[in-house]
Amino acid sequence: MNFTKNARSYRGRVLTTRPEQSVFKTHLEEDGVVVVGADGTILFVGPYSNNVPHPVVDFHPHVITPGFADVHVHYPQTRVMGRATGPLLDWLSNTVFPEESKFVDSAYADKVANEFYAHLIASGTTCAGIYATSSKSATQTAIQHALNVGIAAQVGLVLMDRGAPDALVVSREQALSDLAQLLNFTAGNERVKLAVTPRFALSCTPELLREAGHFAAQNKLLVQTHLSENVEECRATLAAFPGCADYLSVYESAGLVHDQALFAHAIHLSDSEVERMARAGAKVAHCPDSNLFLGSGTMLLRALLSAGIKxxxxxxxxxxxxxxxxxxxxxxxxxxxxxKAPVSLEELFALLTFGGAQVLGFGDTRGALTAGRMGDFLVIDVPEYTRQKSDILGQLLFASDTCKVIRTYLSGKKPNLP
Ligand SMILES: [Zn+2]
Structure with a gap:
């Protein structure tokens, strides 16, 4: 092995998918090593030997895995977790909109952003799809913190030109100008990117949706929004867009359904909508805990995967x-x-790591421990007596209270938290 200077080696039980070979298959290297170069790129992953570069950080018997991806999370809602004021439309009015209105205060936005990123890192999240608010400064705060911390992120200014309190409504002209400025702010950055983020159909006029679609296409940006979360929301959406036959067609008519689009929830869909999403290459953010807490319904994960949706x-x-x-x-x-449509532990692990990175547009550079990707990885305390790959996967996925994240590395470095 021939390594560049200043490489570092991390020894442990290495568990990862190898997406180039098979997305839903997990590999375990019992005595493995991850070698990371000075620029944060993974140089080698495989069996440990004496030839690996020094220093060697020995984490054995802890498990080294790719970082987790949280593909749909709202940073301004950090402080209102657990407020049981659902279902969706009531919860937005009673809990979310009053809290998000506070983020025009940049000191408040800054304070909450610190808390938010600390929570992500403590949980082992190294890659995220983040909604900010309709405030440009609050969005810029979220972007700046992501840049500082070292996480990979898609961050969105939340577009709302109707259907919200005055404090949150921003005109189409203003929102487009804010988007252009935020795009400048992230220009050229491969790790933290601006995502075009209409909150959902009900908070946007058809004109704003169309211009958002155009802006995203012109600048090759990810689109992220909510789709078919709650039955009442679906009904209200069709009433607000009378020309549209179903919810998806609201977004289709605005040019928002394509292979750079990520739709959260996707619960109450017709077969036709699923088929059209699959054909367009649209992606889905599956948020089962949210769907249960707000009583929204349950997404058909197996059906969407079988349709070929990522x-x-x-x-x-x-x-x-x-x-x-x-x-x-x-x-x-x-x-x-x-x-009665189960998913395997290997599938879940893949969704949690590579699958998430992929739907956020980081599939080529993150989400798995293979040479050439960035060194985003976790060290997790799985007991030494857990030996079988299936048992390690089970502990790792379901026993987060006992198998804690010991370390998080972002591009081969420790997170830069304040
Ligand atoms: Zn959401």
Whole structure:
């Protein structure tokens, strides 16, 4: 082995998918090593030997895994987690909108952003799809913190030109100008990107949706929004867009349904909508804990995967009650089992890591421990007596209270938290 200077080696039980070979298959290297170069790129992953570069940080018997992806999370809702004021439309009015209105105060936004990123890192999240608010400065705060901390993120200015309190409504002209400025702010950054983020159809005029679609296409940006979360919301959406035959067609008519689009929830869909999403290459953020907490319904994970739709897991804090993506994976498992359409532990692990990175547009550079990707990885305390790969996976996915995240590395470095 021939390594560049200043490489570092991390020894432990290495568990990862190898997406280039098979997305839903997990590999375990009992005595493995991850070698990371000075620029944070993974140089080698495989069996440990004496030839690996020094220093060697020995984490054995802890398990080294790729970082987790939370593909749908709202940073301004950090402080209102657990407020049981659902279902969706009541919860937005009673809990979310009053809290998000506070984020025009930049000191408040800054304080909460610190808390938010600390929660992500403590949970092992290294890659996230983040909704900010309709405030440009609050969005810029979220972007700046992501840049500082070292996490990979898609961050969105939340577009709302109707259907919200005055404090949150921003005109189409203003929102487009804010988007252009935020795009400048992130220009050229491969790790933290601006995502075009209409909150949902009900908070946007058709004109704003169309211009958002145009802005995203022109600048090759990810689109993220909510789709078919709650029955009442679906009904109200069709009433607000009378020309549209179903919810998805609201977004289709605005040019928002394509392979750079990520839709959260996707619960109450017709077969036709699923088929059209699959054909367009649209992605889905599955947020089972949020769906249970707000009584929204349960997404058909197996059906969407079978249709060929790419899926990642989202906490959807604060409709979700935890930043811990392993609890979200547990909910996804439970819901699928009750639907008699189970998912395997290997599938879940893939959704939690590579699948999430992929739907956020980081699939080529993150989400797995293979040479050439960035060194985003976790060290997790799985007991030494847990030896079988399936048992390690089970502990890792479902026993987050006992198998804690000991360390989080972002591009081979410790997170830069204040
Ligand atoms: Zn959400």
């Amino acid at each position: 899926v990642g897991l989202g906490s959807d804090v604060a409709a979700g009650r935890t930043f811990d993506m392993r609890r979200i994976a547990a909910s996804a498992y439970d819901v699928a089992l009750l639907q």
